[in-house]
Amino acid sequence: RWNWNRRTGAEGLPRGIVQTSSDMFLRPLWDPAANRAIPKNKNDRHKALLAMAVGISQMQNVDVMARKFLNESYTVMLFHYDGNVDGWRSLEWSDKAIHIVAPNQTKWWFAKRFLHPSVVAIYDFIFLWDEDLGVENFDPRRYIDIMVSEGLEITQPALDPDLSTDIHHRITIRNKMTKVHRRVYDNRSSMNCSDDSKGPPCTGWVEGMAPVFSRAAWKCVWHLIQE
Structure with missing residues (x-):
């Protein structure tokens, strides 16, 4: 206006x-x-x-x-x-x-x-x-x-792992259980993604x-x- x-x-x-x-x-x-x-x-x-x-x-x-x-x-x-x-x-x-x-x-x-x-x-x-x-x-x-x-x-848009061969970040992979996902969870030391994570590669990416x-x-x- x-x-x-x-x-x-x-x-x-x-x-x-x-x-x-x-x-x-x-x-x-x-x-x-x-x-x-x-x-x-x-x-x-x-x-x-x-x-x-x-x-x-x-x-x-x-x-x-x-x-x-x-x-x-x-x-x-x-x-x-x-x-x-x-x-x-x-x-x-x-x-x-x-x-x-x-x-x-x-x-x-x-x-x-x-x-x-x-x-x-x-x-x-x-x-x-x-x-x-x-x-x-x-x-x-x-x-x-x-x-x-x-x-x-x-x-x-999330990437379909069955169709996409060039996926670099787990957070971009489609979650078939939900319409939207804002974060991923991973306990490996290289990722360590939890609810406390504040940024990439766990969320905000x-x-x-x-x-x-x-x-x-x-x-x-x-x-x-x-x-």
Whole structure:
């Protein structure tokens, strides 16, 4: 909500013309009706943005990931680190995604420059993912529902040990007995994870490959990115 007492540089503007937020919905210049048509989200309560740094070699996998989110009317933004955008035109949803190009940059570099909290404030959740994740059994809408019901701010989908061969941290392994787990227990001296544990590798750990941030969390995390 706009606070007229805050000094933002817009103090001299008439109240009626101040637009305090933006979004990533595409509005073609040649279709005036499209400027007014904002996509209807199947899950009206929440808006989500999937942002990934991608290369053409991972197009097939990214195709699967993007469809999952676009089918829920969520926004997809692709950061092209290899400079190849034209190679994605064959995908039917390509024109529905936002494409940003900067050769040889990481997803964190892109996020720092193009996902400022003020720009993405319309989104309730930011999925800042790697391009090579397997999402065959992932449902983004259900995942968001779980985050909301559990009051979670920074999360990642758990890894299925039967499908994932590259698991480095036990806390990221799926617990089939619960929807959510916040810590692991291990009595080995190398781990020593108990209810008294206050940090990684026992609790408070999310991998950088598949983090999901709430709007409030992203406002903080963006300032910590050093890229």
